Amino acid sequence: xxxxxxxxxxxxxxxxxxxxxxxxxxxxxxxxxxxxxxxxxxxxxxxxxxxxxxxxxxxxxxxxxxxxxxxxxxxxxxxxxxxxxxxxxxxxxxxxxxxxxxxxxxxxxxxxxxxxxxxxxxxxxxxxxxxxxxxxxxxxxxxxxxxxxxxxxxxxxxxxxxxxxxxxxxxxxxxxxxx
Numbered sequence: 001x002x003x004x005x006x007x008x009x010x011x012x013x014x015x016x017x018x019x020x021x022x023x024x025x026x027x028x029x030x031x032x033x034x035x036x037x038x039x040x041x042x043x044x045x046x047x048x049x050x051x052x053x054x055x056x057x058x059x060x061x062x063x064x065x066x067x068x069x070x071x072x073x074x075x076x077x078x079x080x081x082x083x084x085x086x087x088x089x090x091x092x093x094x095x096x097x098x099x100x101x102x103x104x105x106x107x108x109x110x111x112x113x114x115x116x117x118x119x120x121x122x123x124x125x126x127x128x129x130x131x132x133x134x135x136x137x138x139x140x141x142x143x144x145x146x147x148x149x150x151x152x153x154x155x156x157x158x159x160x161x162x163x164x165x166x167x168x169x170x171x172x173x174x175x176x177x178x179x
Contacts, residue, residue, distance in 0.1 A: 005076045009131060017131045018077035020123050021068050024138065025079055026089035028065035031116055032058050034095045038105045046102035046155070057148050064141045071134060091119075096171045100179075106155045107165035107178030113149040117142060 005014025039054040069079035092115055097108045120142040128135045156163045156178060165174035 003076065006074055006131075006133075009075075011076070013130050014075040015077065017127050017134050018072045018075040020127050021072045021075070021134065022077075022080060022085070023089050024120065024123055025065055025068045025072065025081060026086045027116055027119060028061050028068060029081055030086050030090065030092075031112065032061040032065065034112060035061060035109075037095060038097075038109060041097075041099045042102050042105050043099060044101040044103070050102040050106065050155070053151060060144065060148075067137060067141075071137065093171070097175050100175060103155070103164065103178040104175035106152050107163075107168070107174035108171035110149065110152050110156060110163070110165060111168065111171045111174045113145060113152065117145050117149065120145065 003011065005011055005018075009017070035054050035058045039051055039058065042050045042054075065081065069081055072079040095108070095112065097105055120138055124135055124138050124142065127138075153163060156165060158164070164178040166177075168174035168177050
């Protein structure tokens with residue numbers, strides 16, 4: 001437990017919020033590395049469009065990691081942004097697609113965004129009654145992530161409104177379905 005936190009929260013509340021944010025920090029660090037991996041490994045006819053669409057997402061997600069880490073510090077806890085923290089905090093599988101087509105990566109990334117957005121929504125629910133400031137930060141970040149997922153899905157959607165990877169729960173399954 002911290003010996004101080006932001007005004008209006010108890011040390012216990014500050015620690016609870018900081019622990020939730022540590023999970024978001026590890027998630028965002030993993031996500032921006034995954035996005036950069038996709039940026040480097042996408043091939044095929046839609047290469048340049050996807051390659052260039054991913055880089056702004058990388059930068060924005062890196063910014064989210066920084067904002068979350070700074071909030072953790074303001075709450076009186078030391079943020080951990082190491083690779084070891086990502087591994088320790090990870091409740092998801094490592095990204096499983098290497099060099100592959102734009103469609104395969106986008107379908108796999110759709111699954112990644114599903115997981116990140118769902119876990120963000122759970123974090124919002126968890127801390128919403130404790131800290132409205134942190135809740136607001138996460139709501140804004142989640143809204144932007146949902147927009148990124150819409151960009152991804154626009155590439156996967158057919159004229160009937162179905163995604164090429166519809167119903168696939170794993171990155172590999174989604175990538176295979178979208179090829």
